[in-house]
Amino acid sequence: MTDILNLPASNVTGKRVLITGGASGIGAASALLLASRGAKVVIGDMNEELGASIARQGVDAGNSITFKKVDVTNGDEVRALFHFAMKELGGLDVVINNAGIDHNPKPMHELSDDDFDRSIAVNLKGVWHCMRAAVACMAGSGGGHVINVASIAGLRSAPLLSAYSASKHGVMGLTKSAAHEYARVNIRFNAVCPSFIDTPMVQNTMAKMDERAQKATINASPLRRLGKVEEVSSAIAWLASDESSFMNGHAFTLDGGMLA
């Protein structure tokens, strides 16, 4: 048996990490936390102002974070982002596909083509663009770990958010299939599936709800509160460490017990 008392503590020091959607919410918290623990981080996001500001916050704290603008719906821009990250970091150990959008809550038959297409383009095809680029970078260099930020809406129904839910179920399909396909080149794929987390995305959605719906959203978890970004980013930081090394193809739920 391995000498269990001498295993190194979970850490991400020196890990080379690329995170999309790192300008806000879960992505920003994860980028700052990973960098504060010694990872070298590149943020890709379409929001240039916020992305540059998060990178500056990390650098001001003495950590390594760089920002590059990307729209994950554009395959060429995603390739350029990965090229940039490979040059900047000298390789990639962990890729966190977190960029995503929600849509206005509506019954499924009232969704417009645009609502549906946009959810799929950002949340599903955007993740696929990044998974494809990650494999190209990692396959020839010993492997790595791809962490997709899906949602509990990728595991169960999400009434009035059907296009969002469909996109996140798609991310689960990509995650599980890729976990089988690329284990032979030592690339692992896992998904994080949060319930409602207190971020600008959720605040924006809740602002469109009446008081009853807002309360129902908060009370959907047995813990009767929204999750905090730091509760998701610390789970992501553990996943990014070598302690998660036998986890592959898994949906890691962070939902305060909602699915229990």
Ligand code: NAI
């Ligand atoms: P957020 O709105 O705070 O952050 C999302 C980030 O993604 C923003 O910085 C935005 O500029 C970026 N982004 C959006 N479209 C993009 C594109 N086409 N290209 C590049 N960047 C783009 O949202 P939050 O809540 O932090 O969400 C992060 C991820 O977590 C999303 O994938 C979301 O679906 C997922 N999630 C969030 C939950 C929540 O309750 N907040 C629950 C479950 C999943």
